[in-house]
Amino acid sequence: MNCLMRRSQNLLLWRNSCVKHRSTDAASANRNAAGKLSYEEFIGHQQKQAQRSIIxxxxxxxxxxxxxxxxxRFGSILGAHHYCVRQDEALHYVLLEYSTSGEAAAAIDSGVSNGDLCGVPxxxxxxxxxxPPAGSKRSPNLAPSGTLPALNAIDGGRVMESSQLLALVRGAQSIDxxxxxxxxxTRLNDLGIRLRFLAALQxxxxxxGMFPTAQAQPFGSSVNGFGKMGCDLDLILRFNDDTGSQKGLAVSEPSRLVFHTKxxxxxxxxxxxxxxxxxxxMLHLxxxxxxxxxxxxxxxxxxIKYHHEHLDLEVDLSMSNLTGFYMSELLYMFGEVDPRVRPLTFSIRRWAQSCGLTNPSPGRWIxxxxxxxxxxxxxxxxxxxxxxxxxALAKAAEPGDSRVTEDGINCTFARDMDRLGFRSRNQSSLSELLLQFFEFYSQFDFHNRAISLxxxxxxxxxxxxxMYIVNPLEQxxxxxxxxxxxxxxRLRIEVRNAAWVLESEVENVALPVSEGERQEHSWGLLNLFKHPEKPLIRPNMFFKPRMVEVSDLFEQKELTPSPSTPQTPNVRSSTPTSNSTASTSSPITYKSVSVRQQVQGIKTATRTELKQIRGSSTPTKNSRRSSR
Structure with a gap:
């Protein structure tokens, strides 16, 4: 009994110091002057939206x-979104959003199980x-055709083709x-966010039923504002509402009724x-x-990784990754500080993908x-x-910002940027920031220095x-x-090359160019993106077995037979003369004078060494007599 009492006290102390989000009223009070949603407001809004929706x-x-x-017939429909899942054939889905969660629940409760399938309903x-069944009357038209709201999106989950995207970017007026x-x-659109929160709600x-306070919370790129179309969904499943809002008022007297717990x-x-x-x-069955x-x-x-075939979505489900959840909140706040942060990050990610620096599968790359x-x-x-x-955010934190995971990791930082009083005076354009990024990391000493946010x-x-980047929360x-x-x-080489390319592009953009020339040729940001069909150039010291390739020294020329010499295919001379050999050989053309001089020097040194070897290996007359 004493052991159980001690464990209960320790559990109570841990829960008091554990992560508790502020209530919705407190979060709405912390909305900044620009009218942007805080992270908690954004999550709460999307969760309520999912509870009002069906697919x-x-x-x-x-x-x-x-x-x-x-x-x-079940309620007022606020909006509808259409999307497709392409497998062997295109499967069509419509997301309907009702005005209340009760109306969506009524629509779900009206559903019946499929008797043709031998599965658990x-x-x-x-x-x-x-x-509709044969012979039955179709449902009456409750909404006239003129008042029928249009679909907010048709095939809204489709990722734009690369050629279409590049053509769109090519027609811009500036690099910015x-x-x-x-x-x-390329960013994750509204429909993509809705689908991910519906997967969490499922x-x-x-x-x-067994865990009424449990919550499945999306985190990562799906909610931090840096996700792109088609990104995976990261979920954290919590049973005791550690990541949820603290609802209701604290009772004056603790309850004397305690649940039995295994x-x-x-x-x-x-x-x-x-x-x-x-x-x-359970998920699989x-x-x-x-x-x-x-x-x-x-x-x-x-x-646990799984695929959702109705959403065409890859999902990663965890139960002990609260630091990832709070890191998503931190990145969301950084993205809301300045409107240049997310576009700049997307361009750099796209550049890294085109260079082969990043890879969808985990490995040794960044x-x-x-x-x-x-x-x-x-x-x-x-x-x-x-x-x-x-x-600075950690120093500006208040008691309501305290976040400590069950592993004892302190994730406390100010959730309200206005309280920090930070105002940036930087007026650089996106193209200037992009160039400065490449120049900065082309000179950064990755060998001796670590990066600390x-x-x-x-x-x-x-x-x-x-490379050493200090984990912002688990330092x-x-x-x-x-x-x-x-x-x-490779990263250091690629950022250096990108700095050279972008610097010349910034200078060329200032020159007057017709609209037709912009549409026909790649310019600006597009010249940073290497074509996927081109092979990646990797550092010689790591990836090439040779120091110099023969193709780098000589130019290849096809042999063209002389018009006076008749061609006799499939016939070879048994005793080729020096004249015939000279007539069929073509002179070697070097790309530079220095290469020609180096090759001639190598030839001369090789001939000298061969003569010395032959002279030392040929026995003289005196040596023959002595051997006899």
Whole structure:
């Protein structure tokens, strides 16, 4: 009994120091002067939006009027979005948003199970609109054709083709406009965010009966404002509402009724792995649309990966990654500080992808998160900084900003930028910032210095990693520990080359050019993006077995036979003469005089060495007599 009492007291102390978000009223009071949503307001708005929405599979977008008329009986529909999932054939879906969550629940409750399939019926916001039974009357037109609201998006989840995007960027009037267009047409749109929060809601509702306070929270690129179209969804599943808002008023007297709880005797990590294994089975067996479930339980952060076929979405589900959740909040705040932060980051990510510096699969190359940290650090160390340091945010934190994870990691920093009093006076354009970024890292000493967003300056590297970026929240970890020496060298070479290219492009843009020439030729930002069909140029010292390629020294010329000499194919002279050899050989043309002189010097030295070898190997007459 004493042991249980001590454990209860420790649990109570931990929960008091654990992460608690502010209530919605407190969050709305912290809205900044510009009228932008705080991170908590943004998350809360998207969650309520998901609770008011359903997704219905239809035969095509032409089924929308009939679907609207049928579903309007359950409530007022605020908007509709159409998207496609392309498998063997295009599957069409319509997302309907009701005015209240009760109306959406009424539409879901009216659904029936499919008797033709031998599966367990599951209640979820994913439905399909079947044809009316034969002989039955169609639903009456509740909305006249003139008042039928149009679809907000048709095939809204489709990623723009690369050729179409490049043509759009090519038609811009300046490099700054190119950067803005690239960001506008590649960032995660409103429909993409809605679909990701619906995927989280499906998981949350599936376990709400046994765990009524559990929440499935999206984090990462889906919510931090730096996600692009088609990005994966990162979810964290919490059972005790650690990442939710603290609702209701505190009671004056604690309740004397306590839930019985099954005690976990094993350590926290093994218990988390067992829980995730069970949830992986539940996802695989019962949730509609979930397929290809993979359990990666031995990683530093155990996750469950699966694909959602109704959303065409890859999902990573974890239960112990609160630092990732708060890092998403920090990046969201940085993106809201200045409108140049996100477009600049998108352009640099696109450049790194075109150069082959980043890769969708994990490995020895730099990740998008590490690249984003490089951009944030660059914006911190400018003479007129655009972003504040994380250390300054931590100093400006108030008691309501306290965040401590269950692992004891302190994630406390000011959630209100206005309280910090930071105002940037930097007036540089996007093209100027992009050029300064490349110039800065072309001269950065990655070999001896580490990057710290907490301090906003370079520190001495604590170990021998090729690149060291201090984790902003877990400061004992290196974000870029996976980056190899070869990839770090490639990054330095590529930023140097990009600085040269962009500097010339900035000068050329100032010259008067006709609109037709801009449309026909690549210019500005497009010259930074290497064509994927071109092979990547890697450093010779790491990737080439030879110091010099023969093709770099000589020019290849095809042999053209003399018109006076008849060609006799398939016939070879048994005793070729020197004249015939001279007639068929062509003189070697060197690309430069220095190369020709070096080759001639090598030939002369080689002949001298061969003569010496022959002279030493040929026995003289005296040596023959002595041997006899």
């Amino acid at each position: 219905v599979q239809v035969s095509s977008e032409k089924s929308y009027p009939e679907l609207y008329n049928y579903c309007s 599951v209640r979820s916001p994913f439905l399909w609109f079947r044809a 406009e190119q950067v803005l267009l690239l960001h506008k047409h 998981v949350q509702q599936a376990i709400s 005690e976990n005797l094993s350590n926290g990590r093994s218990q988390t792995q067992r829980h995730m294994e069970c949830f992986g089975d 019962f949730l509609p649309g979930v397929c290809h479930v993979r359990r990666i339980l031995q990683a530093r952060v155990p996750i 990740s998008n998160f590490s690249l984003t940290c490089l951009v944030m650090f660059f914006l911190q160390q400018l003479r007129q900084p655009i972003l504040p340091t994380i250390g 907490n301090e906003g300056r370079a520190l001495s590297k604590p170990d021998h990693s090729a 004992l970890l290196n974000v870029s520990k996976n980056v190899s020496m070869e990839e770090c060298e």
